[in-house]
Amino acid sequence: MPAERLLPTPEAEQIVALARDVAAGELAPRAARAEAESAFPRDVFAQLGELGLLAMPYPERWGGAGLPYEIYLQALEEIGGAWASVGVGVSVHVMSCWPLATFGGDEQRERWLPDLLGGTLLGGYCLSEADAGSDPGAMRARAKRDGDGFRVTGSKAWVTHGGEADFYTLFARTGEGSRGISCFLAPGQAGGLTSQSPERKMGLTGSTTATVDFDDVALERDRLVGAEGEGLAIALQALDSGRLGIAAVAVGLAQAALDHAVDHARQRQTFGKPIIEHQGLGFLLADMAAAVESARATMLEAARRRDRGLPFSRHAAIAKLVATDAAMQVSTDAVQVLGGAGYTQDFPVERMMREAKVMQIFEGTNQIQRMVIARHLARLTT
Secondary structure, three states: OOOOOOOOOHHHHHHHHHHHHHHHHHHHHHHHHHHHOOOOOHHHHHHHHHOOOOOOOOOHHHOOOOOOHHHHHHHHHHHHHHOHHHHHHHHHHHHHHHHHHHHOOHHHHHHHHHHHHHOOOOEEEEOOEOOEOOOHHHOOOEEEEEOOEEEEEEEEEEEEOOOOOOEEEEEEEOOOOOOOEEEEEEEOOOOOEEEOOOOOOOOOOOOOEEEEEEEEEEEOHHHEEOOOOOHHHHHHHHHHHHHHHHHHHHHHHHHHHHHHHHHHHHHOEEOOEEHHHOHHHHHHHHHHHHHHHHHHHHHHHHHHHHHOOOOOHHHHHHHHHHHHHHHHHHHHHHHHHHHHHHHOOOOOHHHHHHHHHHHOOOOOOHHHHHHHHHHHHHHHOO
């Protein structure tokens, strides 16, 4: 059942309805088989780009739709609920466009953003390293000056769309310390850029995740996004918005798991009545519904702050924490509601349970989110 929405404009209703129709008609029927085969759906991203669903929160000047983040996230929730791998891919792509859209010069944006936002080019985000995941300031990948450009050496781990992306928003050292990191837009086919074998994951198997190696990769001067040394600040700001994207996918997954559980509980009968009418199970479903609605409300509040130009970093961390924990709990409970059937691959809730787990880990683990929230609270009280 689609989540009830109170959208501010007819245009917003049309965008979310479009996302819901695509999710139900195009994504959901393909998801189970593609995940079972670990098949990366590159054509889906091209289709979403043609429909304008990759460009929603960006200015119309560069080919975007100029929509508030609140609307983008509700559309993304529909996509993520139908196929989490695609939802995560959309979130990562949109986040990968953000540094260029926000810090790039007009010539850079004119040159690259229309194809990025239109889905012709698919993006990846190269920040984490094997020994610098939750601590990006410890990264070792380095971009050395080479004439008027740079040469990049190092490896980036856990890259969504690694080996599939047409461009990578790359963060590498150009100096020392936290102010010695810069942001680049690296072409996916650059000489010396290779990807390792995809990771063998327990979930999101339709989303390719791989280590990307940079072996003396030459980047021209105009591939530098923002000023030299601004990279870490750019990366962390991008992550604030990216965390809202993951929260939206998590809410979509949790809603889908709840829907499957409710449908089953209405149809399955024991002791002469549907199992939803047994108080023990009914209360479990009620808690699941409360978790979904609470997560959605938290996510939308953070998005509204972003749309109003208010500080939202703490709220984004809370939204990511609450939504992904809810997705894990609700999907686990959905398996319980379906009983033995829920533990089989004949029903989608076992896949959703596996997919929910990683959402508590990437874009900053939920332990990191708690650290972010606590640090903001400390600043508020000192």
